Amino acid sequence: MELTQAKQFEIAEVQQWDRWYRANFINSIAGFRAACLVGTVNTQCIPNLSVFSQIVHLGADPALVGLINRPRVATPHTLKNIEESGSFTLQHIPKTLLHKAHQTSAKYADDVSEFSAVGLTPFYIPGIVAPFVKECSIAWAAQLVEIVPITHNNTFLIIGKIQTLLAPETCIQADGFVDISQAESVASVGLDAYYEANLIERIPYAKP
Numbered sequence: 001m002e003l004t005q006a007k008q009f010e011i012a013e014v015q016q017w018d019r020w021y022r023a024n025f026i027n028s029i030a031g032f033r034a035a036c037l038v039g040t041v042n043t044q045c046i047p048n049l050s051v052f053s054q055i056v057h058l059g060a061d062p063a064l065v066g067l068i069n070r071p072r073v074a075t076p077h078t079l080k081n082i083e084e085s086g087s088f089t090l091q092h093i094p095k096t097l098l099h100k101a102h103q104t105s106a107k108y109a110d111d112v113s114e115f116s117a118v119g120l121t122p123f124y125i126p127g128i129v130a131p132f133v134k135e136c137s138i139a140w141a142a143q144l145v146e147i148v149p150i151t152h153n154n155t156f157l158i159i160g161k162i163q164t165l166l167a168p169e170t171c172i173q174a175d176g177f178v179d180i181s182q183a184e185s186v187a188s189v190g191l192d193a194y195y196e197a198n199l200i201e202r203i204p205y206a207k208p
C-alpha cells in the first residue's frame with residue numbers, strides 16, 4: 001500500500017480523541033525503538049531500574065548516549081538518581097526477561113528497589129556507581145555530562161559519556177559490529193508492545 005491510499009489525520013482532529021487512544025496512536029507511529037533497562041542508585045544506596053525506550057545514540061567519538069526522561073512527576077527516580085550520582089547503566093532486554101523488564105515501569109516507592117520487586121540481580125563493576133543487571137548480556141555505563149531541559153513539554157535530555165561496554169564475544173563480528181539480535185534483544189513500540197528483531201542484511205557504506 002502506498003501513502004496515496006493512507007488515511008490522513010490532522011492534528012486538530014487527533015487532539016479531540018480519547019487520551020489513551022491518542023497516546024497509543026502517536027507513540028506507536030514513532031516506530032521501533034531499543035527497549036533498555038536503565039540502572040541507577042539513590043543516595044541511600046538503593047538500586048533503581050526502569051525500562052526506557054527513548055534512547056538516542058549521540059555519537060561514537062566521543063561516545064555519547066542520550067535518554068529522554070519524561071516530566072519529573074512521571075519518571076522521578078531515574079532523573080533524580082542520575083542528577084545525584086552522575087551515573088547510569090543501560091542494558092538491552094533479552095526476550096526471556098520481557099515481563100520482568102516491563103514490570104519496572106510500575107510506580108514503586110522511592111525506598112523500593114525494582115530489582116527486588118521484579119526479581120533481577122544488581123551487579124556492580126568497580127569504578128561505576130550505577131548497578132548493572134546481572135541477567136542481561138549486553139550493557140554499557142555512562143557518566144553524566146549534561147541534562148538539557150526541554151521546556152516545551154517539561155521533559156529532559158540526559159546526556160552521558162560512555163565509560164564501559166559489555167557484550168558477549170559471540171555477538172561481536174570481525175569488523176566490530178555488535179549483532180544485538182544474537183542476544184535476543186527486543187525492540188519496542190509505544191509503551192506496551194515488544195518485538196523480536198532479526199537482521200535482514202548489512203549493506204556497505206553507500207557512495208554517490
Ligand SMILES: Cc1cc2nc3c(=O)[nH]c(=O)nc-3n(C[C@H](O)[C@H](O)[C@H](O)COP(=O)(O)O)c2cc1C
Pocket residue numbers: 035048049050051052053054055068069070074075076077078079102104105106107108188190191192193
Ligand atoms: C516500553 C516502555 C518504555 C518507556 N520509556 C520511557 C522513556 O524513554 N523515558 C521515560 O522517562 N519513561 C519511560 N517509560 C516509563 C518509565 O519506565 C516509568 O515512568 C518508570 O516508573 C520510571 O521509574 P523511575 O521513577 O524509577 O525512574 C517507559 C515505559 C515503558 C513500559
